[in-house]
């Protein structure tokens with residue numbers, strides 16, 4: 057019975073800090089896609105709503121239906137047009153002209169504009185066409201947005217894309233007026249872009265994921281933001297034994313005891329979403345103890361016989377160790393791990 061503990065105070069601290077930056081709690085969309093970055097979708101939806109968050113973003117329709125009751129609006133970021141109409145609170149991000157044509161009449165949509173990332177969205181030259189099509193087919197345009205490709209990087213890229221976004225907004229606003237459509241909400245910033253915004257944002261709201269969970273990949277040497285990690289991962293002891301001098305533990309016998317030692321095996325492995333450590337480095341859990349040998353599918357070993365150990369309460373070190381980003385380690389944590397709020 058491995059366990060994820062959610063620190064409510066830390067989550068509220070981050071939400072308060074980000075809402076303030078965005079200009080109010082109504083101007084912060086909580087991104088809770090992918091099981092709330094592994095934190096637990098419904099649990100985090102409940103907390104976000106308790107804090108006063110009204111807008112949320114999820115991955116697909118299935119996630120949206122799970123959290124429909126917690127928010128005023130739920131934006132689906134990465135799903136296909138539904139075959140029938142869905143609840144009034146649910147909106148879809150539209151990533152291309154082609155997809156625009158497949159939505160049921162009156163669907164709520166947010167039009168994605170490609171301002172330079174070239175992953176998704178209609179191009180700047182397609183904006184007017186898209187808006188005309190939206191009007192002609194009776195879709196409900198609730199938002200227009202873009203996504204920045206380099207909000208984490210301290211070079212000029214963010215500013216370049218923000219200029220394109222400014223231009224896109226101008227084109228869209230003119231076209232919306234001349235078509236007689238009602239003005240939608242505009243949004244562009246993710247966590248990093250919001251954190252970097254010096255004097256507030258020029259949009260209606262920001263979409264924040266990773267920073268609400270306590271992390272940013274903005275270089276620490278350039279700026280720090282006093283975010284607090286929300287999730288800690290705990291494992292529980294399955295068995296204990298003495299590993300005698302020169303005995304080896306686990307697959308491949310990668311770890312060899314230099315002297316007799318007491319070791320225990322705990323109930324988390326790479327099958328739970330924890331990364332597969334090969335036992336050859338120096339990977340430590342939060343109390344500084346080294347993981348002994350390879351991580352198995354459902355277990356790992358350390359010295360001692362504690363009943364419960366914390367693998368991490370800040371995932372930054374693990375993400376650096378594995379050469380990845382905090383997002384990846386967190387989203388991989390399997391949904392069956394029990395999640396609890398730390399009160």
Ligand SMILES: *Cc1c(COP(=O)(O)O)cnc(C)c1O
Pocket residue numbers: 087089133203245246247248263264265266267
């Ligand atoms: C995931 C996502 C976000 C949130 O990004 P963070 O860096 O976690 O704040 C915002 N917008 C879109 C379109 C996304 O896909």
